[in-house]
Amino acid sequence: MSVRETTTTEEPTGATADTGGPQEQRARLRRDLEAVLMVVDQPVAEYDIARAFGLPVETVAATLAELSREYTEQGRGFDLRQVAEGWRFYTRPECADVVEHFLRDGQEVRLTQAALETVAVVAYRQPVSRGRVSAVRGVNCDGVMRTLVLRGLIEEAGHDPESGALLYRTTSYFLERLGLRSLDELPDLAPFLPDDIEGLDDTGEHTT
The missing domain is CATH 1.10.10.10 (Winged helix-like DNA-binding domain superfamily/Winged helix DNA-binding domain)
Incomplete structure (x- = not known):
């Protein structure tokens, strides 16, 4: 059997493959x-x-x-x-209106469990950063937060004066959808949220 018949070579795959023109x-x-x-x-x-x-x-x-x-x-x-x-x-900015319409009014879709948990953390800990919301839930919430903003349930509320992190709060539309006159009428669920959130920085890490 010849060397050519018994020798094989492995070719790289993916973006780093140096094959083809x-x-x-x-x-x-x-x-x-x-x-x-x-x-x-x-x-x-x-x-x-x-x-x-x-x-x-x-x-x-x-x-x-x-x-x-x-x-x-x-x-x-x-x-x-x-x-x-x-x-x-x-x-694209030109498509913002149609996307917002689709997410808010174009379809009657209930919020996912992740969205419900996220908006609850914002409601009871506002104003709060995305990092701290993620820390409370134990998972990255960036995507869910963007969806809640597009649906008009939460909005930007300035920056944290110490860390500079962008803060979020619930909107008047949030109160309207829940049938509340103010945040004072929210059920008393705050005790069920972690108390050590104040010991977290805006990336979700504990500070010393």
């Missing part, structure tokens, strides 16, 4: 970037993506910028935007 590699990178950005719930840095893909940061940054420009030129309903923390998909 430049066009094929470029298309694969664009595809993989879209796949990753579809599942993140917070902005992801170019460096973190580059490290995961095994590619230069400059290559990843240029491709992200290229995708962002194309989405804008094509008039897509979503926008790939770079913020301080990194890159993430956002609803």
Whole structure:
């Protein structure tokens, strides 16, 4: 049996695979970037993506910028935007009204258990940051918080003077949906929430 018949090689897979021509590699990178950005719930840095893909940061940054420009030129309903923390998909501002209508009035859908728990924490601990809400629930609440904002149940309430974290509170629409005149009429559930929330910073970590 010849050496050629008995020798096998393993080919790399994913965004780091150095197979195919430049066009094929470029298309694969664009595809993989879209796949990753579809599942993140917070902005992801170019460096973190580059490290995961095994590619230069400059290559990843240029491709992200290229995708962002194309989405804008094509008039897509979503926008790939770079913020301080990194890159993430956002609803295009021109589509905000229709999205809000869909989430608030276009469908009569009950809040999920996660949304109910999240809005309860905000209601009883407001004004409160996303980090502290996540700490109380024990899971990341960024996505649920965005949904509650879009549904008009919670809103931004300025920044914490010490940490600078964005704070949230319930809205008048929240009271309307619950049939309450004020927050004073909320059931007395506060004792069931953790008391040590004040000992947490805005990332959910205990402070010393």
